[in-house]
Amino acid sequence: MLDKILFLLCLASALADERCMPAGRDLMLLMLQYVWNENEMFLFRASLAFAMRNHMNGQQFEVSNIIVCNETMRVSFWFIVTSPLDTSQLIDQENVEAAIRQSRNRINSAFLLTDKTLEFVDILPTLATLYTHPTPPWLIVFGVVMGAVSAGIIIMLVSSVVQKKRKPQDEDDDEETRVKTVENGDAHDGIHNMSFSEDERFTKM
C-alpha cells in the first residue's frame, strides 16, 4: 500500500522532485505504533496549509501547495511549500519554519501527538513554561494542617486551665475521703514507704 503511494507521488511530483531536495524540510514521527496511511498524509498536508495560511495572512494556501517527497518506510519524509499565487515559486525556509513554530501546537493536536513524538528536524520546540500557581498549593495544605493543629493546641490548653479552675470547689469534699483511702492503702501496700511523705502532706494542709 505504502509502496503504491510512494510510486504515485513520485509520478505526480516528478516535476517538483528536483526542487524537493535542497529546500526540503524533514519531518519524523518518532512515536512507535503510529498507523500511517494516505489519509494521515492528507491531514498532515492540510494542517501544514493551515499553518501557512495563519502565518502569511491573505495568501490562500491549498493542500496542493504542500509537496511531499522522499518518503521512507520509517514514517519520515521531506516536504516543500509552493506559493499559491505561482506554483513554481517556493516559499523560503524561514517562513515555513516560522509558520510551523507558530502553529506547532495545532499540528501536534491534529495527530494527538506531542513535541516529543512529532519532530520537525531542525526546528527545536520552544519549551512550554509549567503553570506557576499564584499561591503555591503546598502553602495552602500547610496552612490547613497548621491551622487545625494550632486550634487543637489552644483548645487543649484552655480546657485544661478551665478544668483546673473548677477543681478547687470539689477538693474540700474529697479531702477527708482521700485521707481515708490513702491510709487503707498504706496498710496493704508494703512496698512504698510512705511514712515520711504523709508528714509532708499533713503539714502543708
Place this chain on the structure above:
Amino acid sequence: MENSAVEERPKWDNKAQYLLTCIGFAVGLGNVWRFPYLCQIYGGGAFLIPYLIALVFEGLPLLYLELAIGQRLRLGSVGVWNSISPLLGGLGIASSIVSLLVSLFYNTILAWVLWYFFHSFQNPLPWSSCPLNVNRTGYNVECEKSTPVDYFWYRETLNITDDIEISGSLQWWMVLCLVSAWFIVYICAIKGIDSIGKAVYVTSTFPYLVLTIFLIYALTLPGATDGLVYLFTPEWSTLLNPQVWLDAATQIFFSLSVAFGGLIAFSSYNTERNNCERDAVLVGVINSATSLYASIPVFSILGFKANNAFLSCINENILALTNEFEMPDQNITVDNYDHWVNYLNQTYPDQFSKVPLNDGCDRQKFLDESVSGTGLAFIAFTEAVIAMPGSQVWAILFFVMLFSLGLSSMFGNMEGVLTPIRDLKVLPKWLPDEIFTGNSIVFILCCAVALIFALGSGNYWVEVFNSYVGSVPLLIIALFELIGVIYIRGMKTFSDDIYFMTGRRPNIFWKACWMVISPLLLLVVFIFYVAVQARKHPTYPAWNPDYVDFPKTETKSYPDWVFAIIVLLCSVPVIPIPLMAIYRLTRRIMRRSSHHADLNPYNNYAFEG
C-alpha cells in the same frame, strides 16, 4: 494538691494502648527503609537467618528486661537506675540525653516527610519534570545532569550546600515544616500518655493499612515479581561474611528502640501484675514481622521501577536504531532487540557504530541499585510513584504512612526525655502545671535547637547525628543495663520481681540469655562496630553540582571541628555513667565519715555501705 506517688502516676486506659504504643515506638522508619536494604545487599532470604537469631538471643531478652524493670520499679529511666543502685544513676541520664539528641534529628526527617506530603497535592507532581532555566531556552542544568527527582530533593527541598562546612542560610520553607512537625508531636505528646494513648490508635495502626494497600497494588505492577524474586532468592554464601551477622545484630538492636528509656517509661505506667513476658515477645515478634511485611511492597515497587528504567533504556535504543536505519515502526521490539542489534552490526557495521546506543540496558543492573534511608523514600519511591496511575493518591498515602511511623517513634523518644524530667522534679514548683509548662519548655527548646537542621547543610548534620548518636552510646547503655539488672540488682532479686509480676519465674532460656549470651553478643557487636568505624577517617557523600563526576555524590572527609563534634556526640551521652558513679561514691564516703544517716524512703538500698 499533693498526692502520694502511687496515685499521681498516670495509667494506661487499657492494655491495647500500652501495646500499641510500644509497637509504634519499635516499628519506625527503619523497618521500611533499612531492613529491605539489608535484605537486598546480604543475599535476600539468607539474611533472615542471622536476623532471627539476633532477635531471639539479643533483641527479645533486652526488651523483656526493660519492660520488666520499668513495670516493677514504676519509675522512669532515671528513677529506675537510681533505685537499683545510686552508682548507676548516670545510666538514666545517659538514656535521656540520647533520647533528646535522637528526637532532634528524627523530627527533621518527619519535617521532610511533611514537605513531600504538602507537595503531593499538585498535578503534575513537582518532582516529575525539570524546571526551565533562567532564559527559558532549556531545562535547568543541575536538573538535566541528574534527574528531576534528585533535583527536587537536593535543591528544592534541602537546598543543600556542597560541603558540611558551608552552613548556608535558614531555609524558610524547611523551618515551616520543622515547626509543623514539632507542633504535631507537641499536641500528641503534651499530656503524656493520656494523649499518646489515644493518638497511637491511629498512628500505630494506619501504617499497616497503607502497607497492605501498597502490597496488593504493588503486586499487580509489571516487574514486581522480578523485584520479589530478587529479594527472596537466598544467597547462602553471604552467611560466611561476619559483616552480615554484625549488621543483623545491629539492625535488631536499633530496630527495637531499647536503651532509649522510652520503653521503661511506658511500662512504668502499667499495673503491677501484668504479664510483661508476653508483651515483650509480642512486641519483638511484631516488629520483625512488620519489617518483613514492609519489604514485600518495597521490593515490588523497586522491581517495577527497575523494569521501567530498563524498558525506557531499551526503547531509547530502539528509537535511535529505527531513525538511523529508517525502518518501519514496530520492526524492532523489546523481544527481538538483541537479534536486530547483532544483525545490523554485522550487515552495516559503519552505520551501526554511528548510532549512539546506551550500553547499560541491563535488567539486573537496575535491580542491583540498592538504596536505603532517605534515598529510598525521597528519591527511589517518588520516582516510582510518577509512573503509577493516580500518582497523587499513592504519594499521599505513602507519606502519611511514613509520618505515622515516625510520629509513633517520636512519642517514645520524647517520653524518654519528659518522664525523667517529671520524676526528677527538676523544674521549680512555681511553674503552673495547667499549661504543661515543663513539657512545653522542653518542646520549645527542642524546636529551637533543631533549627540547625533547617540550614543548607542540615542533611549532612542529620547524617552525623544518625550515625554517631544513635549507635555507639546506645550499645554502651544497653550493656550497662544488662549488667546493672542482672549482676548489681542480682538475678535472684530480678527473678523474684518477675515472679511477683507474672506469677512465674523466668525459665532457663531467659536466664542464659541475660547472664551470658546477650551481654556477649552486645560486647562483640560493640567492639566490631567501633573497630569498623575507627578504621577509616569518616567521610560523607556531598552533593556538589560542580563535581567532575556529577551526578554522583562526592566523597568528602569530615573537617576536624566536625570530627570533634562527632566525638562529643559519642561521649557526652555516656559520660554521665562514670561521672555519676564517682559522684555518688565520693558522697557516700564523705557521708560515712560524718556519720549522718540518710533516711530517704524512696531509695531502698541497704545502708550499710
